Amino acid sequence: MEGKTLRFGIEGAWLTTFVRQQVFSEGKDPKHMIEIMRGFMCGTDQTEAEIDRQAEDVLLGRAEFRGNPRDGSWCLAIFPAGEEPGDWDMFGKIAEIMKKNKLLEEQVAAYKGKYSAALEAMYDSQRNNFLQSIGEAPKDMMPTILREFLDRATDDEPHETADYGWLEPDGTFHEVEWGEHTKWADDYMREHMTDDEWLESEFYNSGDYLTQRGWVLLHNPAQGIAIPTKDPTKRYTKAQQDFLYGYYIDRNQSDRANEIMEE
Incomplete structure (x- = not known):
């Protein structure tokens, strides 16, 4: 049976969109995305630091991948200052993330306040049972029945x-x-x-x-x-x-x- 060769290719526009979405929409580590982009930026005499800087430019909207490796059109387009395309607003994305983070911080603070108030409102036995149910060690590990008995007996x-x-x-x-x-x-x-x-x-x-x-x-x-x-x-x-x-x-x-x- 005659063997067949299977070839994979990747579009530059897809990779550009993918790494940006992973960082700014999915919250993935930018360093991990830079490592992925390095594999598509080899074969030049540039240093690792220069390659990483260009990969950062892709995330920031100052550069983008184009073409594909199959037909030899693969390249990295770097935009001069002031000529970046307007379809990628990196600072707008960062502002949006910061706004969401602030909202989440406020929600977390509110829930922490309610959590603390709920714990304070519980009897000691209720508090200990609750903390044990969520995997936290209560301050008083004495069995509730024995502790309540001793509290009154003493x-x-x-x-x-x-x-x-x-x-x-x-x-x-x-x-x-x-x-x-x-x-x-x-x-x-x-x-x-x-x-x-x-x-x-x-x-x-x-x-x-x-x-x-x-x-x-x-x-x-x-x-x-x-x-x-x-x-x-x-x-x-x-x-x-x-x-x-x-x-x-x-x-x-x-x-x-x-x-x-x-x-």
Whole structure:
């Protein structure tokens, strides 16, 4: 079988457009594009520095490749000062890139601000879990449950209210031992509902019965400082905010106290 010769060629206009787009539109390293152009600028007695300078001129619009190697028309056209073609506005491209970069910097700064604010608004346990989920090491590597338990266990200061309980919409607080909140809610629900209401009620969970009526549960499965739980469709009443603010201030939890008041 007779062999065939396959020849490749490249157009000067295409290469000129390609290297410029790679640098000014795609953000590629100009040095890499200069290395590519060197392969098409060999065979002369010019030094490497002179070749690189001419390759830079192609990027800047002061020179361009023309023709193709197949028919021997390949050449580099260098334009005298003031005679550069007007179809390549290098300075306009740079200005456009700088404008985009400034906009991106402003957006990044805004997102950094929101990111920092979000971290500050989180409880320590939430912050640590979030940082771990995105591959960042939280400052406190102690397991959340153990740390929250120790925070409360080592708190020897007397407090105006008990640690756990149910908070009514009018600000009345009912002290409940840790782990007894469901039983307390069951007893309250049975006491304040008739037998018919109890049988017909859709609230098989007494906690739901209270929270849907605006109550707030102060509890913590880790036996740490209580976390308020309420119906997500309801807002704290003013009386509840005042109570919770005092509750957290009394326990040196100013971040949580401010978060309650800002809701």
